[in-house]
Amino acid sequence: MSKARFQEKRILTTGNYACAEGAITAGCLYFAGYPITPSSEIAAYMSRRLPQVNGTFIQMEDELASITSCFGASYAGMKAMTATSGPGFSLMAESIGLGVMLEAPAVIVTIMRGGPSTGQPTNASQSDVYQTRYASHGDYEIIVLAPSTVQEMYDLTIRAFNLSEKYRIPVIVASDGILGQMMEVVNIHSNIELVERKKPQVPPEKYKPFEAFDDDLVPGMAIAGTNYSFYVTGLTHDIEGNPEMTPEAAEVLIKRLCEKIRKARPQINDWEEKHLDDANIVILAYGINARGVPEVVEQARQKGYKVGLVRLKSLWPFPDELMERIGQMGASKVIVCEMNNGMIIREVQRFRHLFMVSGITIPTTIPFSPKFIYEKLMKEV
Amino acid sequence: MSPSDQISIPPEALGHPLIDMLNLHRFIFCPGCLIGTVITSITSCLKERGLTSKDYAIVSGIGCTGRSSGCFKAPAFHTTHGRAIPFATGIKLANPKLKVIVLSGDGDLFAIGGNHFIHAARRNAEITVLCINNNIYGMTGGQVAPTSQIGDITSTTPYGNVEPPFNLVSLAAAAGATYVARWPGYDTLRLQKSIFKCIDNQGFSFIEVLAPCFVQYGSKNRLGDAVEMLEWLKKQVRIKVDWPPHQATFDFKKGIIICGEFVEEEQEGFSKKIEQLRIKAQNKKIDKLIKDSE
C-alpha cells in the first residue's frame, strides 16, 4: 500500500474530468479508448494529462482493441483504464471475460446512456446495470461501483483502481450521461491510500501464475519484463496455466475466481444509509437517480412517516448482507428506484421473505424528481 | 552405428539447445505441422540474440497457431480470438523495452482481427507479427478463411470458395508495415534471417509463413499428407529479391507463390513518438489542468 500526497484543493469540474483525474491520482499510466458520447471527455482529458505524468494515451481502432490493450498494459505492469458507454461496452464483453480469466487488473468506466442499440447517445440511463454484471459469457463475478456525485466520480475511480489491483479483476465504474457531463465542486484530498497488486511470492523457478497462497485466493502477479516466465490463457487452466479440459479443472478454477470476489464482499460493498434503525419503509437507489431521495426521506420524516434510505455505492457483487440487515432491523418494505425496467429490484426481490419489495422502475432518461418519488411513496405508505 | 543404438539415449541426455526456452508439453500440433517449426525458429533467433524471458513477450490469439504462445518459456499470452495485436500493443506501449512477438493464424489476424492488423501497421507499433498462413481455419474444423483461394473446398464451401482471398503481403505493405516478408515454413534459414530483421526493426514487422494444414486444407482439397503438401507447396514457391509487394502473387491455381522480402524501410516507431509527446507535454508545464481542459 502506498500513499499519494496531493495539495489539498477544491475544484469545480465535470464528472468525466473528475473520473479521469481520479485515475491519474490512482496511478493510472495507460489509457486506451474509443470515442463515444457521453464518455469522450474522459479520453480527451487523458490524452492531455497522461503524457504529462509519463503515461501513455492511445486512441484505439475500436473498443475490442481498447480493452484488450489495457490488459496487455496491465500485464506489463501499468495501471490501465478505458472508458466507454453501452454500445462500446457491448464490444468489450468478450474480453472482460478474458480479464477475469487472466486476472488482469484494469478499470472500465461506462457512462450509461439510453439504449438499446444506439438509443439516446446524449441522455443518461441506468439500463446497463445488468450489462456491467453479465456482459461476458460464462460464470464469473465482477465488481461494479456506482457514483452519485462528481466527487464520487473522483473517489470511486480511485477505489476502482485499488479494488482491481487488490483482487486482480477488471473493475467497472458505472456512471451515466448526466453525471459525466455535470459540474460540481470536488475536494481533492491530500492523502490518498493506493493499493498495488500482489507480487509473486516465490522465485521465478517456482512461480505458478495461478497459485494462490493466501486466504484471499488472489495469486501473486508476475509481469512481462521481469525474470518471471508465465503462460496465461483464456482457456480453463490449472495453477500453472496449462489448459485443462476436465470438468474438475473447470470447477476448481471457476470456484476460485468467483469465491475470491464473494469472500471479499464485506471489503468491497459500500453504501450510504440513513434512518435505517427505525425505518418502516426503505427507499433504495443508486447513481444519479439517488440524488433526489434524501430530500424525499426528510420530507416524509417531517410528516411522521418512518422512511429510511439506502444508496448503493457498489452494485456488484450485490450486498446481500445489507438486505439481511434491513430485514433484521424490521423494515417491512423496500422501494427500489431505478432508471430502467427493473434490474437491481430483482436482486432485492430475492429477499422477499424478509420484507415486501416494490419498485419505481421506469426506463427513462432523466432521474426521478423528489416530487415524483414522494408521490409514489405516499401511495405505498 | 546400428539403428537400435539410437534409442538407448535417454531423453534427459538430449540437451537440445532450445529446451530451456520451450515448454515441450504444450506442443499439441499435428505431426508434421510447421507451427512447431516456426516456434523453434523464433526461439533460436531469440537465443542467438542473447535475449532471455525478461526481454520479450509472446502473444497469440485463438486457433491452432493460437496455442503456440504456451510453448514459449516467457511471458506468454493466449488472448481472445483476433485480439492478439491490441494486447501486444498494450504490452509494448507499457514497456517499450520488450520485444513483443505476435504469433497467430490467418483467420485470427485477418478475419476477426483484420482491423487491428491494419491499424497497428498504420501506427507502426513496434511489434513483430508472424502469421501462420494455412489458408484455412485449422482448429475449428477447416472452414473457409480470408486467405482461402477461389475454388478451395472447405467445410463451409463444399462447392468451392467464391470469395477472392487477401494477399497478406500487399495488405501489410499497403497498411504501412515497415518490414514485410513471406516465406514457406520449411525454409527455416531464410525465415530465421527474417525474424532477426524483425527483432531489430524499430517498427511494425510482418512475416507471412506458409505452413500448410494437411489435416484440414490438405484432406479436403486432396493434396495429401504433410510431406506431400510441402512438396506441392515447394513446386509453387518462387523466391524473389527486391520484388514489389503488390506483385507478390499468391495463387495455387497458377502455381505461383512469390516469396521473399518485400518491404524494408526505417521509420520511427510508435512508442518513440509517444515518448516525444511526453516531452512536449511536460515542457508546456500546464498546472491548472482541469481549468485548462475546459
Place this chain on the structure above:
Amino acid sequence: MLKSKRTPILPPPSPEKKYEILIDSEQCDGCELCLTFCPKDIIEISEDKFNSRMLHYAIVIKPEECAGCRQCERLCPTVSLYILETEIKEVINNE
C-alpha cells in the same frame, strides 16, 4: 517422399568435425520432415520400433555421412532432434 530435393546451403566439409544426430524418440512424432529435407538421407523412420505414444520415430541410419547443415534440427516441429558437433581432435585426445 519428396521427389525434388532442396539443396541446402551446406557448410564447407570439415574433416575435423563430427556430427552426431540425437533424437528424442519419446518426443518424436515420426512426421518425416527431418528426413524429407535431409540432403544426405541420413534419417529414416523406424519401421518396427515405436514410442509410448505408439508412433514410429525417426532413427539415424548413416550418421557418418552427416554434413552438419542442421536443416533437420531447424525443421523438427517437436524439438526432438538436434545435432551435436564435436571436433574430432578432441575425441582422439580423450581416447
